[in-house]
Amino acid sequence: MQSSDAEPIVRIRDLKKNSVNFVLQNVDLSFANSFRRVMMADIPTVAIDMVEIETNTTVLPDEFIAHRLGMIPLVSTLCDEAMRYTRDCTCEVRCQFCAIELRLDVACHEANKTMFVTSNMLEVVPTTRPGPFHSFDPEETGEELTKRVENFGHPIGKDDPDVPPILICKIRMGQELKIRCIAKKGIAKEHAKWSPCSAVAFEYDPYNKLRHTSYWYEYDARNEWPLSDNAKEEDPPRDDEPFDYNAKPTKFYLEVETDGSLGAQEVVQKGLQELQTKLANLILGLKPEPPENDAFQSGGGALTGQPNGHEPPAAGGGWGVPPGGGGASSWSPTRAGGGATGGWGGSPARTAGGATGAWGSSPTSGGGGGGWGSPSTAPWGVAPTGGAGGSGGAGGWGSPAAQGWGSPSAQANGWNVG
Numbered sequence: 293m294q295s296s297d298a299e300p301i302v303r304i305r306d307l308k309k310n311s312v313n314f315v316l317q318n319v320d321l322s323f324a325n326s327f328r329r330v331m332m333a334d335i336p337t338v339a340i341d342m343v344e345i346e347t348n349t350t351v352l353p354d355e356f357i358a359h360r361l362g363m364i365p366l367v368s369t370l371c372d373e374a375m376r377y378t379r380d381c382t383c384e385v386r387c388q389f390c391a392i393e394l395r396l397d398v399a400c401h402e403a404n405k406t407m408f409v410t411s412n413m414l415e416v417v418p419t420t421r422p423g424p425f426h427s428f429d430p431e432e433t434g435e436e437l438t439k440r441v442e443n444f445g446h447p448i449g450k451d452d453p454d455v456p457p458i459l460i461c462k463i464r465m466g467q468e469l470k471i472r473c474i475a476k477k478g479i480a481k482e483h484a485k486w487s488p489c490s491a492v493a494f495e496y497d498p499y500n501k502l503r504h505t506s507y508w509y510e511y512d513a514r515n516e517w518p519l520s521d522n523a524k525e526e527d528p529p530r531d532d533e534p535f536d537y538n539a540k541p542t543k544f545y546l547e548v549e550t551d552g553s554l555g556a557q558e559v560v561q562k563g564l565q566e567l568q569t570k571l572a573n574l575i576l577g578l579k580p581e582p583p584e585n586d587a588f589q590s591g592g593g594a595l596t597g598q599p600n601g602h603e604p605p606a607a608g609g610g611w612g613v614p615p616g617g618g619g620a621s622s623w624s625p626t627r628a629g630g631g632a633t634g635g636w637g638g639s640p641a642r643t644a645g646g647a648t649g650a651w652g653s654s655p656t657s658g659g660g661g662g663g664w665g666s667p668s669t670a671p672w673g674v675a676p677t678g679g680a681g682g683s684g685g686a687g688g689w690g691s692p693a694a695q696g697w698g699s700p701s702a703q704a705n706g707w708n709v710g
């Protein structure tokens with residue numbers, strides 16, 4: 293635990309429109325990896341999801357072309373707010389809130405010339421609305437439409453001479469392609485075409501001091517495996533250094549490269565937001581009692597609601613409630629002295645006297661007791677290093693003196709063990 297007290301640090305080494313290279317320090321390996329995976333697979337974008345082929349006399353079969361169309365990145369800036377999932381929409385089949393319609397209508401009429409059909413020939417048209425109500429209701433407005441950038445849903449780089457268009461197929465005289473595409477909002481967990489990232493490079497421990505990697509080699513691993521550039525950031529191992537089997541990685545090197553549908557900055561920020569939402573929902577799901585207002589039903593409530601539903605949040609950062617500026621971060625509850633009763637918000641444990649710490653809050657006085665919001669800076673209340681073991685504080689699930697989740701005397705039960 294060499295740096296469990298340190299705040300997370302992000303150092304940006306290079307930032308471009310579609311890529312960012314940064315070093316992430318003082319976080320757990322599990323966090324760094326979750327962050328990587330969320331950026332790759334959980335950020336919504338727009339991609340062509342349905343293709344109606346009216347005419348295809350090219351050499352490529354319909355499904356081949358449909359697949360290629362799906363892989364074309366479409367401008368998806370602020371996609372989460374600017375578009376609905378069709379499954380959440382009130383329309384019958386599709387509408388302007390949950391679908392973008394693109395048309396492709398090309399034919400080659402010139403002899404002895406190969407025509408390149410590219411993503412620049414895809415035109416965004418007003419979304420048709422199938423079903424009994426064919427036309428749009430002009431009264432119908434949604435805030436989604438106001439959040440869209442001008443070229444939302446267009447193929448990336450369309451009409452930008454600096455960006456080469458994406459080739460869909462090549463046609464010769466007499467061949468034709470007439471297509472209607474429906475683009476939908478989605479995430480890459482469902483299909484990789486919705487991933488905003490073309491690559492996320494992730495490395496830690498370039499000298500393999502932790503021995504998380506076993507190198508295959510002929511004679512000498514050090515000669516046969518060249519070091520990465522990130523090795524310059526770390527001290528080389530000494531030959532007489534004993535293996536530290538307790539060491540944990542604390543420095544992670546990431547490079548996020550997007551396909552252009554989203555900017556690199558948006559991917560990183562949205563990735564953190566998604567991860568926070570996931571954890572907040574996990575905490576809510578683990579609660580013993582349902583809250584009075586179901587935060588799952590109220591959209592962002594999972595992030596903005598009180599950590600426990602019952603108790604007003606105490607000073608300090610709750611899990612999903614970043615305090616306004618400065619102070620405790622939502623990731624690491626501040627070490628504000630030994631808390632009194634730790635415990636799960638709704639539990640009657642607070643009747644046992646003393647200040648009651650709700651989840652993620654920072655009790656500022658009292659005896660021992662740790663729980664979810666324990667003084668430990670480690671996530672999940674592991675390894676309390678603060679005031680655990682003090683007297684007076686009761687913890688647990690309602691029994692004042694019993695050992696339990698938030699029990700001050702707990703040594704070996706549950707999540708609170710150091």
Ligand SMILES: [Zn+2]
Pocket residue numbers: 378381382383384385386387388389390391
């Ligand atoms: Zn709809």
